[in-house]
Amino acid sequence: MPTVALITSQYALTSPVDADRELPLIVRALTGRGVTCRVVDWLDETARYDDVDLVVIKSPWDYASRWEEFLAWLARVEAVAPVANHPEVVRWNLDKAYLGELRRHGVPACPTSYCGSAAEVRAALAASTGRVVVKPNVSAASADTGLFDPHDPAATALAGRILGNGKLVMVQPAIASVGRVGERSLIHFDDRFVHAIRKGPLLSLGGGLLGGDAYEETITAEQAPPDERAVARQALAVVRDIFAARGLAAACPSLYARVDLARDADDRPVLMELELLEPSYFLDLAPGAEQVFADAVMARLGA
Known part of the structure; x- marks a missing residue:
């Protein structure tokens, strides 16, 4: 019976507003396939990884304020267990300089x-x-x-x-459309498009949030238009090419990806972010998507 460690954070486990509510769905889907799941706070120094078959980085949502510590944790874990997404992809994606690299490769990413x-x-x-x-x-x-x-x-x-x-x-x-209607996020497992959602506007002019001091996302299910799906495919293909050129073809496709897109002044898709580290999958808005994710995990396990 394979064992999978699902990496999260104390914040994602206990926040009354922003808890990772997808973890129970994923655990249930994987358990139904005969997988033993461990939900692990990445800051838990007592956690073991040398006896698991796969470590899945799910929701370490406090990493950004201690990113050097997170990178040190990642190095320790990858030394003893396979990690998804691939650690080199995670390190590359942690720094949003990747947007400039994607743009240089022809992806219509937001100029930065x-x-x-x-x-x-x-x-x-x-x-x-x-x-x-x-x-x-x-x-x-x-x-x-x-x-x-x-x-x-x-x-x-x-x-x-x-x-x-x-x-x-x-x-x-x-991007004006972000302030009017927000961004569309296209969720992929193993580079396969699964579903899309819209995230409403967040920022108010002057440096604040529309919800005042509270970070409040408005999320709705969406259909992804063909041109946005094409840009998402292009971005993921470029990531594959980047890592293949580094001799790391096995790092792709990524187990999970969220592609955030807006529309520019000419109504063309523009990439705002390509999240390959710790995105939400918005499984509650796509019934059955957890089974697609479980399929991808089982493929990694060779099962």
Whole structure:
């Protein structure tokens, strides 16, 4: 009987608002296939991994504030057990510099300036022709992310805080459709499209959230139009090519992927994020999708 460790966090286990409610669905689906599941907080120093058949990174949602510690944990785990997604893919995806790499490979990703100093931030803001989004290169759940007019002093203040935390500052043009209707997320297992959802707008002008101090996502089931599915396929294919060129063809396809897309001013899809680390799969909006995920896991187990 194979054993799978599902990696989560204390936050995802106990948050009254943002708990990972997908874990019971996944455990039930895998248990029904004869798999023993362990749900493990990645910060649990007593956890063992040398006796599991697969480690699945599911919801370590507090990693961004201690990302160096997370990378050290990942190195320890991969030394004794297979990990999905592949650790090299996770390390690559943890730093949102990957957006620039995908764009250089022809993926229509959101144009991004990566700034390592206050002077570079000021230059990026001065070059902006409209509203901007400022965020760190390592982040989750829109932490330290704000929507600003480019000359708003709050934008440079946020950038200073990000730099002070040892991260790069990303300056991106604000995509108007994101503020109107949000983004569409396309969920894939083993690079196979499963379903799509829409995430409503989150950011208010001036650096805050639409829900005030609360991070409140509005999620609805959606149909993904053909051009967005095509961009998602393109992005995942480019990831395969990137890792094949590094001699790591076996790192892909990824067990799970969430492709976040918006529509630009010409109504074309633009990639906002490609989440290969710890996305929600929104299984509650796609009955039976947990079985598709279980199929993908069983394939990894050779079962």
